[in-house]
Amino acid sequence: MAYFMVVLLDDSRMEKIKGTGLEEHIKYMFGGELRLLEVEVSEDLKNKILAEFETARVDSRGAITDVPVAFMRELFNQVVEKKSLGPEVVEGVLAKIGEIKEMAAKESEYLPPPEIEV
Amino acid sequence: MSSLLIERPLPHGGRLVERVIEDKRVARKIWKSCNAVYEIKPTLHYETGVPVRNVYREIMSICYGFFSPVEGSMKQAEVERVLKERRLLNEWIFPYPLIFDISKDDLNKLGVEVGDRLGLTLKGKPFAILDIEEIYEIDPEELAYKTFGDPETNPEVVQQKFDKKHPGWVIYRSHQPYVLAGKYTIINPPKLKPPFDRFWFPPRKSREEFEKRGWRTVINHQTRNVPHVGHEFLMKCAAFTGDVEPCHGILVNAVIGVKRRGDYPDEAIVEAHEAVNKYGYIKPERHLVSIVLWDMRYGNPLESLLHGIIRQNMGCTHHMFGRDHAAVGEYYDKFATQILWTKGIPSFGFPAPPTDVPYGLKIRPQNMREFSYCPTCKEMAYSETCGHKREKLSGSFLRGMVAEGVQPPSIIMRPEVYKVVVKWWKHFGYPFCNEKYVINKEKELEVDLEDL
Numbered sequence: 001m002a003y004f005m006v007v008l009l010d011d012s013r014m015e016k017i018k019g020t021g022l023e024e025h026i027k028y029m030f031g032g033e034l035r036l037l038e039v040e041v042s043e044d045l046k047n048k049i050l051a052e053f054e055t056a057r058v059d060s061r062g063a064i065t066d067v068p069v070a071f072m073r074e075l076f077n078q079v080v081e082k083k084s085l086g087p088e089v090v091e092g093v094l095a096k097i098g099e100i101k102e103m104a105a106k107e108s109e110y111l112p113p114p115e116i117e118v
Numbered sequence: 119m120s121s122l123l124i125e126r127p128l129p130h131g132g133r134l135v136e137r138v139i140e141d142k143r144v145a146r147k148i149w150k151s152c153n154a155v156y157e158i159k160p161t162l163h164y165e166t167g168v169p170v171r172n173v174y175r176e177i178m179s180i181c182y183g184f185f186s187p188v189e190g191s192m193k194q195a196e197v198e199r200v201l202k203e204r205r206l207l208n209e210w211i212f213p214y215p216l217i218f219d220i221s222k223d224d225l226n227k228l229g230v231e232v233g234d235r236l237g238l239t240l241k242g243k244p245f246a247i248l249d250i251e252e253i254y255e256i257d258p259e260e261l262a263y264k265t266f267g268d269p270e271t272n273p274e275v276v277q278q279k280f281d282k283k284h285p286g287w288v289i290y291r292s293h294q295p296y297v298l299a300g301k302y303t304i305i306n307p308p309k310l311k312p313p314f315d316r317f318w319f320p321p322r323k324s325r326e327e328f329e330k331r332g333w334r335t336v337i338n339h340q341t342r343n344v345p346h347v348g349h350e351f352l353m354k355c356a357a358f359t360g361d362v363e364p365c366h367g368i369l370v371n372a373v374i375g376v377k378r379r380g381d382y383p384d385e386a387i388v389e390a391h392e393a394v395n396k397y398g399y400i401k402p403e404r405h406l407v408s409i410v411l412w413d414m415r416y417g418n419p420l421e422s423l424l425h426g427i428i429r430q431n432m433g434c435t436h437h438m439f440g441r442d443h444a445a446v447g448e449y450y451d452k453f454a455t456q457i458l459w460t461k462g463i464p465s466f467g468f469p470a471p472p473t474d475v476p477y478g479l480k481i482r483p484q485n486m487r488e489f490s491y492c493p494t495c496k497e498m499a500y501s502e503t504c505g506h507k508r509e510k511l512s513g514s515f516l517r518g519m520v521a522e523g524v525q526p527p528s529i530i531m532r533p534e535v536y537k538v539v540v541k542w543w544k545h546f547g548y549p550f551c552n553e554k555y556v557i558n559k560e561k562e563l564e565v566d567l568e569d570l
Contacts, residue, residue, distance in 0.1 A: 006515065006518070008518075008519060008522060008524050010524060029491070029509050030491050030493075030527045030529045031491070031493060031496055031527075033527035033528075033529060034526075034527055035492075045473055050380060052380070055379055055380040057380075057514050059512040059513075059514040059515060060441075060442075060512055061510045061512060061515075063512065063514070063515060065299060065512070065514035065515055065517065065518045066380050066514050066518065066519075067518060069521050069522060072518065072521075072522055084210040087337055108379075108552050108553065109402070109547075109548070109552065109554060110547045110548060111521065111547070111548055112410060112523075113540055113543040113544045113547075113549070114523045114525065114540055114543075116141075116525070116537065116540055117537075118537045118538075118540050118544065
């Protein structure tokens with residue numbers, strides 16, 4: 001199975017990837033309502049992610065999910081920095097594992113909710 | 119009545135177990151007859167100390183008849199038979215050992231013997247009694263392995279040896295080594311707290327509700343998740359089974375208990391399912407949300423057997439089962455549940471499906487595959503019907519989107535369902551279950567008790 005991680009793109013993220021050459025890799029899902037990029041993850045990197053984060057899972061599509069939000073934010077930063085969707089992106093994220101875990105420890109206590117009327 | 123029409127099945131075992139005393143005067147008399155009193159404690163993870171189970175939920179589900187015909191904490195011979203043949207001593211099929219476990223220290227402090235009546239308190243208030251018929255010792259690790267099977271003994275469906283990454287295995291591994299066996303009776307019925315109170319339909323009440331609504335056929339949807347549109351379509355389409363017409367009712371039965379980190383909070387799950395009918399995606403006359411108290415064992419085919427028992431007891435005629443039903447990891451074959459309900463699993467004591475063995479179940483399985491979005495059809499499509507390339511919907515993918523603060527498109531999550539998620543996110547400061555949620559939940563529980 002091929003593994004990957006999904007980077008969701010909202011308007012502000014779209015601005016940041018402008019000119020990186022990644023625009024042509026944008027995928028659209030759900031009738032065009034969702035824009036995203038898919039970052040390649042090797043078997044070895046997948047195992048490392050699962051070992052580092054207890055909540056991480058591989059879903060039925062082969063997507064690695066349920067990693068801390070801090071991980072996902074850094075994943076996007078690395079995509080922009082490396083202008084790539086290859087395995088070096090996740091390698092770059094894992095190089096900052098200590099920092100991410102520190103932030104993840106805080107975010108396991110609190111995540112700011114979206115400001116919508118409920 | 120036409121022979122084509124399906125009738126509501128009798129409870130598993132032929133009659134509903136109801137072991138709840140409502141009369142306080144009678145209850146006080148019984149309470150006074152107790153030889154000792156024990157405060158129920160959560161079962162703590164054998165390594166981390168985090169709560170993984172509370173036996174009170176088993177007592178509730180037994181005494182209100184969800185687990186009929188089980189009446190109490192199982193005797194040693196019964197546990198052995200369940201592990202070997204998945205049958206109770208009275209022959210009726212049942213998947214899991216259910217026991218009241220206690221530490222050696224607590225057993226010594228209580229000083230109880232066979233024939234004694236043990237009073238059980240919950241949150242410091244009288245709750246139930248246990249009439250002790252047997253006291254025995256178990257090896258929790260052995261119990262954990264035997265409960266779920268292994269690749270050598272159960273090669274049809276078990277793919278890997280169970281270990282501490284499996285939450286159900288951890289529950290049994292974390293049991294205390296002494297068992298007090300005997301019947302439970304609730305003598306001070308707890309009150310379910312909001313929002314759970316309005317979803318509390320124990321088997322007698324759910325059967326009465328089905329009768330009131332004119333639901334002869336009812337299909338159950340098992341859940342421990344906030345519904346996305348794929349779940350909604352699963353419910354709508356699975357309900358087209360039935361007999362001469364589609365099922366009259368869709369029962370959503372949410373399992374409420376200790377959660378895994380990353381799951382949605384129980385409060386969000388029940389209200390999100392309610393939003394599906396409240397906002398008309400499935401009309402409320404056809405859709406009912408309910409709960410059962412149980413700390414999930416994630417035993418895939420074995421869990422499906424328990425689900426079948428619970429929902430038959432609640433009066434359902436059909437039960438939908440999907441891929442990886444009540445599963446975690448890759449311990450079982452992805453279709454283990456569907457194999458059980460279509461062919462049987464001989465090594466688990468089922469040479470034929472559980473509906474085709476003596477003392478088996480009457481509820482009918484409706485094995486389903488999945489719904490996903492088809493960009494060509496521009497709608498949710500069934501995997502076995504649609505011939506296009508579809509976009510798979512995954513709960514984990516949605517959780518990731520939610521955590522990043524991105525509102526899922528309405529084609530995959532209804533906006534009213536998302537609002538429920540955000541409502542409870544604001545309440546708990548977190549969209550999913552984290553350690554704080556698990557610990558608080560196990561401290562506060564879903565119930566309150568009055569003085570006796």
